[in-house]
């Protein structure tokens with residue numbers, strides 16, 4: 001057995017439910033060693049402009065701290081489920097933590113990815129083989145989201161992450177599942193990155209990038225419209 005297995009997920013991979021990660025079932029860890037270790041963490045990128053952030057722990061996992069607003073969000077459960085459906089990075093654990101002012105946060109421990117798609121597009125030079133690899137992985141992700149009726153609800157280029165695997169290929173997953181809805185007939189929110197891609201693809205050396213992705217976005221919209229029509233017909 002490899003040493004790394006010691007740090008494996010705390011929940012069994014065979015469990016087909018994420019129920020233990022519903023808000024009401026979450027463990028509260030207090031004090032939280034990791035939280036204390038990163039007492040200056042408000043200087044990290046904060047979720048949605050507030051106090052919070054993503055840090056990397058000793059296991060090399062990403063841990064996202066999200067302030068709990070009204071206790072109504074189900075980000076840990078959504079992230080777990082999205083991972084089980086194959087749309088999110090590997091999910092390891094989630095718990096609640098309080099800061100010194102008794103403000104509550106979700107802590108979500110997950111697999112670390114390399115870059116957001118936004119960072120990749122603006123910082124990496126065009127390399128056609130990599131681009132087409134990312135392109136088809138992203139197209140697959142979007143198609144699968146549509147097929148199992150998963151509505152991410154905040155799908156922009158900064159919420160899509162890439163990871164280069166040992167064989168040189170790219171894995172593409174979505175993060176930031178706070179507002180996600182599952183088993184929906186129709187996604188009420190649009191795919192934000194279509195417009196973002198339009199802008200970025202306007203840049204000369206990016207002309208070839210992400211053509212299949214654009215097709216996948218269009219396919220997704222077609223599926224959505226077909227579902228909306230079917231729904232209307234059923235209700236009418």
Ligand SMILES: Nc1ncnc2c1ncn2[C@@H]1O[C@H](COP(=O)(O)OP(=O)(O)OP(=O)(O)O)[C@@H](O)[C@H]1O
Pocket residue numbers: 045046047048049054062064089110111112113114116158159161175176177
């Ligand atoms: N699994 C991960 N691996 C590596 N980096 C990550 C991971 N999850 C999140 N990040 C980094 O942290 C940032 C914020 O995460 P996330 O999008 O989940 O939070 P947010 O609520 O949108 O916060 P913000 O408003 O700062 O974007 C991401 O844009 C990404 O750069």
Ligand SMILES: [Mg+2]
Pocket residue numbers: 158159176
């Ligand atoms: Mg985000």
